[in-house]
Amino acid sequence: MPRQVTAFSNATVKRLRSLRDKKARRAEGLFLAEGLRIIAEARDSGRLPEIIAFSPDGARHPLAAETIAATEAAGGEAIETSADILAKMSGKDNPQLLLAAYRQPQATLKQIDRSRSPLWIVAQALRDPGNIGTILRTGDAVGAGGLILLDDSADPFSVEAVRASMGALFTQALAIARWPDFLGWLRSGKGQLVGTSLEATHDYLETEYTQPCFLLIGNEQQGLPEAYEAECDLLVKIPMAGRADSLNAAVAAAVMAFHIRASWR
Amino acid sequence: MPRQVTAFSNATVKRLRSLRDKKARRAEGLFLAEGLRIIAEARDSGRLPEIIAFSPDGARHPLAAETIAATEAAGGEAIETSADILAKMSGKDNPQLLLAAYRQPQATLKQIDRSRSPLWIVAQALRDPGNIGTILRTGDAVGAGGLILLDDSADPFSVEAVRASMGALFTQALAIARWPDFLGWLRSGKGQLVGTSLEATHDYLETEYTQPCFLLIGNEQQGLPEAYEAECDLLVKIPMAGRADSLNAAVAAAVMAFHIRASWR
Numbered sequence: 001m002p003r004q005v006t007a008f009s010n011a012t013v014k015r016l017r018s019l020r021d022k023k024a025r026r027a028e029g030l031f032l033a034e035g036l037r038i039i040a041e042a043r044d045s046g047r048l049p050e051i052i053a054f055s056p057d058g059a060r061h062p063l064a065a066e067t068i069a070a071t072e073a074a075g076g077e078a079i080e081t082s083a084d085i086l087a088k089m090s091g092k093d094n095p096q097l098l099l100a101a102y103r104q105p106q107a108t109l110k111q112i113d114r115s116r117s118p119l120w121i122v123a124q125a126l127r128d129p130g131n132i133g134t135i136l137r138t139g140d141a142v143g144a145g146g147l148i149l150l151d152d153s154a155d156p157f158s159v160e161a162v163r164a165s166m167g168a169l170f171t172q173a174l175a176i177a178r179w180p181d182f183l184g185w186l187r188s189g190k191g192q193l194v195g196t197s198l199e200a201t202h203d204y205l206e207t208e209y210t211q212p213c214f215l216l217i218g219n220e221q222q223g224l225p226e227a228y229e230a231e232c233d234l235l236v237k238i239p240m241a242g243r244a245d246s247l248n249a250a251v252a253a254a255v256m257a258f259h260i261r262a263s264w265r
Numbered sequence: 266m267p268r269q270v271t272a273f274s275n276a277t278v279k280r281l282r283s284l285r286d287k288k289a290r291r292a293e294g295l296f297l298a299e300g301l302r303i304i305a306e307a308r309d310s311g312r313l314p315e316i317i318a319f320s321p322d323g324a325r326h327p328l329a330a331e332t333i334a335a336t337e338a339a340g341g342e343a344i345e346t347s348a349d350i351l352a353k354m355s356g357k358d359n360p361q362l363l364l365a366a367y368r369q370p371q372a373t374l375k376q377i378d379r380s381r382s383p384l385w386i387v388a389q390a391l392r393d394p395g396n397i398g399t400i401l402r403t404g405d406a407v408g409a410g411g412l413i414l415l416d417d418s419a420d421p422f423s424v425e426a427v428r429a430s431m432g433a434l435f436t437q438a439l440a441i442a443r444w445p446d447f448l449g450w451l452r453s454g455k456g457q458l459v460g461t462s463l464e465a466t467h468d469y470l471e472t473e474y475t476q477p478c479f480l481l482i483g484n485e486q487q488g489l490p491e492a493y494e495a496e497c498d499l500l501v502k503i504p505m506a507g508r509a510d511s512l513n514a515a516v517a518a519a520v521m522a523f524h525i526r527a528s529w530r
Contacts, residue, residue, distance in 0.1 A: 041508060130395070134513045143506030164513070171508045205527050238523070241408030243306060243436045247519070248399045248429070254516040255523045258503070262470050262524070 002068060002078035005053075008088060012079055016053060016101055017089045022155050029104050031157035032089075033169075035096035036064055041167030042102065043067050049100035051077045055086055058097030071100075091159070104157050107176045109148070109185045116173075117145025118211035119260060121253055122182070122193075124228065125219040129154040133164025134250035135217070139172045142257045146173025148214075150182055183231060186214060194260075195224050195232035196252060198245060204236040209260045217253045267333060267343035270318075273353060277344055281318060281366055282354045287420050294369050296422035297354075298434075300361035301329055306432030307367065308332050314365035316342045320351055323362025336365075356424070369422050372441045374413070374450045381438075382410025383476035384525060386518055387447070387458075389493065390484040394419040398429025399515035400482070404437045407522045411438025413479075415447055448496060451479060459525075460489050460497035461517060463510060469501040474525045482518045 005013060018024035019032045030050060033039060039049070040063050052071045059065055059080065068078045086095040105111070114120065121139050126132050132154055136147055149156060153176070162169055177185070186193060194209065195216040216232060218224035223246065229235055238247065238255060247255065270278060283289035284297045295315060298304060304314070305328045317336045324330055324345065333343045351360040370376070379385065386404050391397050397419055401412055414421060418441070427434055442450070451458060459474065460481040481497060483489035488511065494500055503512065503520060512520065 044508065134516060137509060137513060138516055140507035140509045141503075141505045141512050166509055166511075168507070168509060205530065238406075240406045241526075242405035242433070243309065244402060244405045244431055244433060246431075247406050248402060248515070250513070251399060251403055251516060251519040254512070255519050258520045258524070259527070261506075265470065 002072070002080045005079045005081045005085065008085060012051060012053070012077060013081065013085055013089060016051060016099065019101055020091055020159055022158065025104070025155065025157055030101045031104055031162060032099065032101055032159055033162050034090050034099050036061055036098055038162070038167045039064070039067055039098055039100050042170045045170040047102060047170055048074050049076060049102050051101040052098065053079045053081055053086065053089065053100070054098045055083050056080065064098055105174065107156070107174045109175045109177050109181065111173045112146060112148065112175050114145070114189055114191060114212045117143065118213060118264065119144045119257060120146060120148065120212060120214045121217065121257060122148040122150060122214050123153065123217040123249070123253070124150040124224060126153045126249060127220050129156070129158040129161035130164045131220065131248070131250040132156045133161040133169070135253045136165040136168040136172050138250065138254045138257060140168035142261050144172065144257060146175070148175045148177060148182060150177060150179050179228065192233045193231065194234045194236060195229050196256060197224065197229050197235045197237060200235035200237040202234065202236045204238050204256060204259060207234060207236050209263055213260055215253065215256050215260065217249055220249050267337070267345045270344045270346045270350065273350060277316060277318070277342060278346065278350055278354060281316060281364065284366055285356055285424055287423065290369070290420065290422055295366045296369055296427060297364065297366055297424055298427050299355050299364050301326055301363055303427070303432045304329070304332055304363055304365050307435045310435040312367060312435055313339050314341060314367050316366040317363065318344045318346055318351065318354065318365070319363045320348050321345065329363055370439065372421070372439045374440045374442050374446065376438045377411060377413065377440050379410070379454055379456060379477045382408065383478060383529065384409045384522060385411060385413065385477060385479045386482065386522060387413040387415060387479050388418065388482045388514070388518070389415040389489060391418045391514060392485050394421070394423040394426035395429045396485065396513070396515040397421045398426040398434070400518045401430040401433040401437050403515065403519045403522060405433035407526050409437065409522060411440070413440045413442060413447060415442060415444050444493065457498045458496065459499045459501065460494050461521060462489065462494050462500045462502060465500035465502040467499065467501045469503050469521060469524060472499060472501050474528055478525055480518065480521050480525065482514055485514050
């Protein structure tokens with residue numbers, strides 16, 4: 001049976017709340033996900049939380065009730081608490097009725113089986129966790145196998161990234177790697193590395209993409225370092241019609257990924 | 266000559282800072298933009314701020330110095346201040362070296378001259394100001410004429426929207442309208458209204474788009490209301506390959522807008 005928790009000072013409440021902080025996430029190896037939708041997505045992908053917290057309203061949905069029971073049956077912890085305490089844990093004024101802590105998956109290149117998908121997204125030093133989550137969501141929608149985060153990137157397990165991923169964190173493979181390690185791994189098998197660049201001469205619409213294709217997206221401010229561009233098998237540009245010289249990183253990833261998929265039809 | 270301001274309690278500092286709040290933006294008819302890039306974009310588009318604040322470092326760039334002088338020559342106010350005070354005004358730990366307040370443009374359907382562009386983006390009840398800014402940025406890049414915001418949407422003049430727009434707020438036309446007014450206006454001239462829907466039977470890749478095309482994007486949570494879908498000349502779907510049943514709103518706008526442009530080449 002789930003425990004009833006009414007105190008902000010409760011140890012589990014404090015522990016869940018601490019997961020909004022990167023250091024605590026790392027130390028615990030856990031991350032927070034909020035809301036029925038993402039928790040149901042996790043369940044569909046065979047993942048149960050280690051801790052689940054919910055308001056009485058949150059437990060009413062059959063999927064929620066089932067996940068709470070399954071979490072306890074698997075030795076996890078379930079607490080029933082108030083909307084106020086859920087708000088405190090999620091840092092939102094209008095919190096979800098459910099909140100759960102999941103074990104972080106290993107995020108190494110070993111997780112990436114390139115034969116599983118014709119398309120993979122690779123992103124370099126992304127700063128905005130919302131972009132990481134949005135790219136994961138896009139990857140799921142477009143049928144990519146997963147996301148490889150290069151160099152110093154924002155934390156894909158941050159609350160903002162998890163929110164933006166809308167559950168895709170549970171369906172997309174994820175790896176975090178340094179550039180030389182990624183490059184060594186990439187060249188140990190088949191794969192076309194495609195970068196986008198303002199200086200490229202190939203129009204992204206007039207290019208042939210081969211499978212497995214690794215789509216490389218640069219940092220929000222600087223784009224791709226020159227040395228990285230030099231390693232690409234193909235550099236393409238998305239022609240800009242207006243004043244701006246670039247797209248939002250998650251938008252660029254989506255425009256390219258959807259076009260690459262369309263080119264294969 | 267710009268005044269030196271060293272006090273947080275200075276009236277101009279307080280006024281600029283207040284523009285982070287929607288009520289104050291409305292009452293003043295102003296909005297905040299931060300950083301050399303967007304201020305230069307505004308200048309290129311023939312727009313000067315009414316107030317500009319900068320640190321000594323911020324005034325060093327020739328474009329900044331020129332904008333500061335032009336602002337004063339046009340009767341605007343320029344203040345030189347500290348990085349600390351700029352941080353207070355922008356609400357960021359790492360503030361830009363320049364910050365400026367611009368008059369909000371009128372945002373009515375009268376601003377939209379549909380003959381100016383083959384493509385317009387229309388978004389319904391967007392909640393996330395970052396999505397609004399990102400869609401403006403995408404619109405600029407793809408050669409859209411502007412953005413029409415339907416119903417109760419987040420404020421396109423919020424700091425977050427302005428940031429995400431990366432200057433496109435100054436290059437894209439903008440209108441805010443209720444659905445019946447928009448529909449009356451739309452049907453008073455030429456225009457294909459294209460909505461995206463999960464239930465649509467037309468694949469977005471196998472459809473003919475006619476100019477001027479009005480691309481209609483739904484709210485982040487609910488998508489388009491049924492009554493709005495019923496008014497569309499064309500409903501298309503973006504096939505989803507994975508678990509998720511939708512894309513981020515700004516991503517959906519970009520995938521559609523770039524595909525529509527590509528289909529016209």
